Amino acid sequence: MKHAARTLAFIARFVVLGLAVAFIIGLFWPGSGAFLRQRFTAPAGITATTTGESPTSSPVSYADAVAKAAPSVVNIYANKMVTEQPRQLYSDPVLQRIFSVPTGPARTRRQQNLGSGVIVSDDGYVLTNNHVIANADDIQLLLYDGRVAKARVVGSDDETDLAVLKVDAGNLPAIHMTDPDRRPRVGDVVLAIGNPFGIGQTVTMGIVSAIGRQLNLSSLENFIQTDAAINFGNSGGALVNAHGELVGINTSLIGQAVGAEGIGFAIPVASARNVLDQIVQTGHVVRGWIGADYGVLPISADSGLPSAARGVVVNDVSPGGPAAIAGIQQRDVLLKIGGEDILDPSDLRRREASFKPGTAIEVSGLRSGAPFTSTITPSQRPPTAPMQALQTPAR
Structure with a gap:
């Protein structure tokens, strides 16, 4: 019994001593508790982001990101006048084709197309989709701060479905674009x-x-x-x-x-x-054009290609086009262009479009299994319908 009492007294003395030390540390270093908890305790869930925090951590709220980007996003109201001819309607489709005749004078009405846009410069350039503003007679923008401004079309690109508008207004918040070389990752x-x-x-x-x-x-x-x-x-x-x-x-x-x-x-x-x-x-x-149609490269054990080969096979060559002038032939295998490997047809199409017309580009590949090299001078790409x-x- 005396042994147990001595043990309890020994523990009590150390507890009292520990509390005294903790009191003194807390008195002279008030933030020590929070520091020790942050240092030695693993987070149990999602933590809020702070300045300088690792970009891989997930925030509790995305309000800061929205507050940063939302003022640069505008509502677009694209208006155009359309003319309609009233016609007699029949439930039977055959009667509609035979007896569909005008029943009155043509009427004109306003058609409104809704969309969005992004302010990309503080001097008033706005990016949007071409299909939002196509054939519009009047384009109105509703800005984040409630102002309404008229916009005009600077230019459009059917192939990427992009259009650039210009709005004359002051105090425009331009969005911050991410680095083009820093591609988003799946899961972001x-x-x-x-x-x-x-x-x-x-x-x-x-x-x-x-x-x-x-x-x-x-x-x-x-x-x-x-x-x-x-x-x-x-x-x-x-x-x-x-x-x-x-x-x-x-x-x-x-x-x-x-x-x-x-x-x-x-x-x-x-x-x-x-x-x-x-x-x-x-x-x-303006986009570059090499004048060739190409497809996925078929890989087989007896193809004569390296096991890790990438590239495209030429399916057709436009007569008189840059590829034809350079001597490119059907069934040629293109492996490199401009000194860089060709990954697949989509990769080559994007890079082809980026070439400046009139600038010579070296292309290399295989013809009937034998290596060859040629020089293509891309021309301006002719219009194509999406x-x-x-x-x-x-x-």
Whole structure:
């Protein structure tokens, strides 16, 4: 019994001594408790971001990112006058074709298209989708601070579905674009900001579902796919990262009419910046063209190609085009262009478009299994009509 009492007394003395030491430390170093908890305790859940925090941590709220980006996103109201001829309607389609005749004078009405846009410079340049403002007679912008301003079209590009507007107004907050070389990663959090269905500026959140997505709408596709909700009216709005930086321009969605949900697409900021710069400087976009149609390179054990070979096979050569002049032939295998490996047909199409017309480019590959090298001088790409696919513009 005495042994147990001595043990308890010994423990009590150390407890009292520990409390005294803790009191003294707390008296002269008030923040020691918080420091020790932060130093030795692992976070149990999501932590709020602070200045200088690791970019891999996840914030509790994205309000700071929205506050940074939202003032640069505008609502677009594109108006045009359309003329309609009233006609007698029949329930039977055969009667409609036979007896469909005008029943009165033509009537003119105003048609309004809704969309969004992003202020990309403080002197009034705005990026949006071409399908939002196509054929519009009057374009009005509703700014974040409530002002309404008239905009004019500087230029547009059907192939990327981008257009540049100019608005004459002061105190315009330009969005911060992310570095074009820093591509978003699959799994990154993104926020879509726009004007869905004309109800007003709305923010939706999701992740990057895929990058480099192809929809066969045009030859220059390199979409960011996201599950952030994109609806009609979001077209031309901003897709931003968790830091409020622009990573893409929202452009389209695969709708519920085909049973899809959470499949939206945005044009990467690198492509948008290239179109923006060219339109601002010249009013239009100039792209290179080598005059060849190419496809996926078939790989087989007896192809004679290295096991890790990438490239394209030439399916057709345009008569009199740059490739024909350079001696490129059908069934040629192109492996490098401009000294860099060709990854696949999509990669070559994007790089072909970026070539400056009139600048000689070296291309190398295999012809009937034998290496060859040639020099192509791209010309300006002729106009092409975008192809249609299972996709709906997010007007």
